[in-house]
Amino acid sequence: MPLDPVMVPAQRRSPEKSPTERLIFEDNSRSTVVLPYVPSARASRTRPLRAWMLALPADLAALLAPITWSQQYWKGTITVALLTVFAFSIGGLYRARRHLSVLDELPQLYFRFLAATAAVAIVAAARHGSINYVDGFLRLAAISAALILPARALSRFAVLLARRKRWVEHSAIIVGGGPIAVELARLLRRYPQYGLRFAGFVDVPQTAHDTRETKPLIGEPEQLEELVRCTECDVVIIADIDCPESRLLRAVRAPGLARTDLWMVPRLREFPGSTGSPDHIGAIPVVPLRRPTLSGPKWAVKRTTDIVFASIALILLSPIMLIAAIGARIECGPGVIFRQQRIGRYGKPFDVLKFRSMRPADEAESQTTWTIGHDPRVGPFGRLIRRTSVDELPQLWNILRGDMTVVGPRPERPYFVDRFSVDFPEYAMRHRVPVGLTGLAQVSGLRGDTPISDRARFDNYYIENWSLWLDVKVILRTAGEVFRGRGR
Structure with a gap:
């Protein structure tokens, strides 16, 4: 068990002192330093272990066991196993639990297994048109049904034993x-x-x-x-x-x-x-508590989707981008592509790419001036590409480079990030995930000269409720905004 902390009077300490010393509270009445908890070697070694590492192999063994009796229905058995494991996963049956009880999990285990089995049996009946085939398949599925409970009980017993022995x-x-x-x-x-x-x-x-x-x-x-x-x-x-x-x-x-x-x-x-x-x-x-899921395998899926989307969009939209480049060159002069420093994930700066839509300004002004739709420096062609969001299309290259994602909080300039983070504490939380070409705040009408607090709230809502379907919804709503000419 962790011992009580050693309480010693706070003293001026040089930077070379141990980093484990922490100043906790300091006021006019007391000033103490706590030497905090030091993790045990066992806790450090077992950090990578997770609940699913035992439960998943045990479930798969039970679900695939019928193949050892008969290989006639191996396709259906494997399909049921994969569907069941997926159903267990989305149902939280591979998450860590503090109180371990197989009886608590029993209804969810069998409900999801039976649903997967029924789905495969319906498809098998439609494909083979034979009651005998489905009957044989269901007889083998009964073996998995009989083994699921003892397999899960064995994995839970192993976890409980390891905990009680403090392994x-x-x-x-x-x-x-x-x-x-x-x-x-x-x-x-x-x-x-x-x-x-x-x-x-x-x-x-x-x-x-x-x-x-x-x-x-x-x-x-x-x-x-x-x-x-x-x-x-x-x-x-x-x-x-x-x-x-x-x-x-x-x-x-x-x-x-x-x-x-x-x-x-x-x-x-x-x-x-x-x-x-x-x-x-x-x-x-x-x-x-549900955490933002823009990490791990789900982030890999999102990143792959971004690459595919940006690649296809660059090819299909290249004629429009060529027209935009010619128009920007005629109206604004040299420098068709406008580069501006923005802040990305975890506060990392990068150069965002856009078609120039207004006459060039000096660097200081472009970094610290908040531009709006009726800015007098924006010409007719610039207003058109801003209203249709065509000026944002070069950011597809930012997506391919990994600076941005398709859907996420819109990036902002360093000057405004510092300013908004002070005025609105939730604003800095937007940078937990990659910034995006479009975002939930933008399709919710929060573009241009709109309250920053509202934007931050929508961005954080997106982060904390992210799913691939939410990305699809934002993209569809973005397309609707573009067709209605509400880009700015």
Whole structure:
């Protein structure tokens, strides 16, 4: 178990001192330094392990077992296995759970398996037109049905045993310091079957942490990202912290928390959610928070889609781009392509490409002047390509280079990013994902001289609810905006 922190008076320290020393709270009455939790070697070694690494092979073994009895229906058996695993995945049956119980998962397991089996049986009946064939297929599927439960039970037993023996454990930070947070910390210390090694509390200075049960206090919400890195934390549990929601959101949206599991104790615990299998730690309900999914395999799919879309669009739209280049050259003179520095993912600057739609301005003015649709420097042709968004087409090359994506928050200039990030705290959170050629804010009417706070809210909503279908919807709505001439 993690020991209580060593409390020592704060002193002026040189940069060469140990980076594990953290200044927590400092005011007129107290000034303390905490030597925080140090991850165990076992926790460090088992960090890459995830729940699906045992459950998935066990499920596949049960689902593919009928092939060892008969190879006659091997295509249908494999199809059922793949559909079932996919259904299990979208149903959350491969996510980490704190309370392990096969009986909790039983209804979801068989409902999704039977749905996949029925779908394949219907297709087989239509294709073969034989009741005997379908009957034989269903008899083999019954073998999988009989094996699913023991296979899942065996994988869960292995995980539970590894947790109780502390062969596998993950570091956990509790955000909060009220009665619920303190009780959660006690449960994690006492019961290893939850698979979490308590690293410490993150809380506001107004909450007292002066008893043994309320320690170690390792930092404030603003330090959460750094503390996750220092403690090699895998799980963050949000409990009863007494701070404004905006402050908490800024802390948990930090890029450094992208690879952690976020759990929350519902405020109204007497009213559990109506969907999915409930989870708990010592009868205290906890729910996983949905995280932005623009990472991992889903990001690979999005990136592949971007490359295909941009390549095809460059080929199909090349005549329009040629006309736009000629028009820009005639109206604005040399320098058909306009390059301007913008801020991309994680605050990385890049040069965005556009067709020039107004007479050249000096560099300082172009970086710090907010342009609007009726700017007198915009000529007739410039207004046309801005209204139809044709001036944005060179950004397809930015997409191919990886600077941008097709759908995402629109990029902005460094001067305005700094300014807006100060005025609107949620604005900087837009840069958790790649910037886009079009975005949800733009197709929702937030273009040109519109409130920045509204744009940031729509952009963050897109990030936190991203799906490929949402991208498709934004692209279709963008096409509608272009045809109606509402580009600017």
